Amino acid sequence: MKKYQLFLLSVFVSLNVSANEYTASFFGIKSDGITNNTGSIQKAIDYISEHRGGTLVFYVGRYLTGTIHLKSNVKIRLEEGAVLVGASSPYDYNSSTQGARAIIEANGQSNIGIYGKGVIEGSGNTLIKNMNDLLNAGYIKKNSEPGLISFTNCMNVSLNGLHLWNGPYNALTLTECKTVNLEALDINGRNIPSSTGIVAKGCKWVNLKDLFVEVKKEPFINQNNQFVTIQNAITNKGVTL
């Protein structure tokens, strides 16, 4: 119980560390749904991380992107109506250094988070079809479909309030992360045969609270984790994760 209190305290502290807010448009990020913003979002994250951290805020609109790498002390806030849309070509997810491919990746970072009432939307079946076409032509080798979020070896991670939709593969992959707080997430991949929910491997102190998961494959893969707490986290069939 003491450990749990300490954990809550650390989350509370980390939320208050980053006071600086930056709007997406400030970095030239476009909400038109057709401009691929990968380069601009990445520069924004790098800049905020290098300047004592802060929050990158996306207001209502569709923001197309390929893989972006979240960095220490940076949070992304998706306001209601803001949709971060994953690009539909697998080539847009080739910048992964380690760990599973995803729209938002982080590796070895701390104090990171994504929150708000917005949506992170994968290209689901379109991306799967594009991958299969390239595979059949022999242009690419077999590789896993990119997920929505993939954090590897990170500390103090929080995801709160988001809708994680239409992921072609794992909505959320957590590998060897410490102190992870997942709260009020709506994960939905109902039209995608390969959709999977949360995959956590080798993590410590993972808190799942108020989750709803509707996917075709496993809603929650829980492997070699320590100190996982689950409160009110259910599938579309009302089964606890």
Add this chain to the structure above:
Amino acid sequence: MIAKMKKIRKLLLPFALLFVFSSNVFSKDYNVLDFGAKNDGITLNSAIIQGAIDYITENGGGRLVFEPGVYITGSVYLKSNVTLHLKKGAELRSSGNGFDFVKDKYIGWMSMIFALKQDNIGITGEGMINGMGFSTALSMLDYAQKGFIIDALSYDRAKEDNRPVNIYFRECNQVKITGITLKDPANWNQVYDQCKDVYVDSIKVDSKSYWNNDGIDIVDCDGVVIKNSYFDAADDIICFKSHDATKICQNVIVDNCSGRSSANGLKFGTVSRGGFRNFKITNLKIFDTYRSAIALQSVDGGIIDNILIDGVKSYNTGNVIFLRIGDRLNKLNSGEVSVLKNVTIKNVYAEVPFSKADSGYSYEGPVEDLPRNISPSAIIGLPDWRIENVTLSNIEIVYPGAGNPFYAKRGTSKEELESIPEMPYAYPEFSQFKELPAWGFYVRHADNITFDNVVLKAKESDYRPAIVIDDAKELKLQNLNFSEPGQKNKKQTILNNVTQRKK
């Protein structure tokens, strides 16, 4: 000299032939649309094009073919044995966002198409590469002003290393660029840097979107052919540079090219550390150009040696010939030598206007170095670094004349001539000395200079003589012909401290 040139031609012939053969080696074509690229003018294709290039280079090489349409892109890296083939109507277009472009760590600059240490690469077809320079440059300026990128900013613009060029190939062998149109970069247009065997044929350059928009920059390359090409650029159009004091630009043929510029036409420099050797430039046509049609400048301790320029037509161009030795890096005192020697320029017809030659074009050249009357062509060395062995033959230049001493005056007395500043450290430009004492040709600190069959015409009377030569050994003047209205008996040639060669 002529024998030497014949030797160069023999040297160049084998690799000219090599290109003819190598063009048929790549048979396998891949359609970029099959890799998922979209020619809709909306989708950012960088990652997809890169995926396709990587696949082709790993699978025996071939052409990546772009069907008609607009392909938005940021930076991509071309790899060995891959040719980008842009069909007529296909356009590779910059996203206009500087953040979609890479600053290569080795090169230190940004580009749309990079190649680094690759062999057998090319860009062919009749399609277009469009850098969207104005938007891309302004996006970088905006990012710099907000502090997202580090840039000291000068002249209210981002510096060159923060503005993408269209093509930057470095240390590549067998480069082939044919047929394409290169439009509107944010910086220089196409750079071939320390490459071997560069073949450029029938390209068009339309490059007037932002500052430093050159036509083509050849930096320290060995074995270059540029022919049948057209250049319309805000900055220097056919530009040879030497960035590395241990390297040299050499064995170059330029044939049947034409163009206009708000700077210079054919230019050696400005950065000229190693130098330039064995050039044959034929059938050059320059028009509507603000500065010089031909500017050969050795100003950073390098050499210029064995240059033949044969057949130049220059219309409505602010200056015709400017040869200059300078010492921008202050090397004179360290015992190094800048060299400019063995240059032949022949069969030139040129008309110099009274008005601004590039007026009305985007990014006009800056009005500077005033007051001065119309500047003469010039060959200007330094007292201890002399220009040597330059032959000018069959030259006709029509000048506006009308030099007015009440506007700017430089007399021809010994004192006045010797008071002209040397300006060794200055950026070299035909106008840098402001008023010069001749309306046709000015020569200083130069030996073994030959004028043979040179016709200089002034349309209006000028207070200055046609030719002034100061401090020259072994000068030879033959078959000079001057015309200036109402000045039949005027002494048109002024010599100061000159020795003349008989034969």
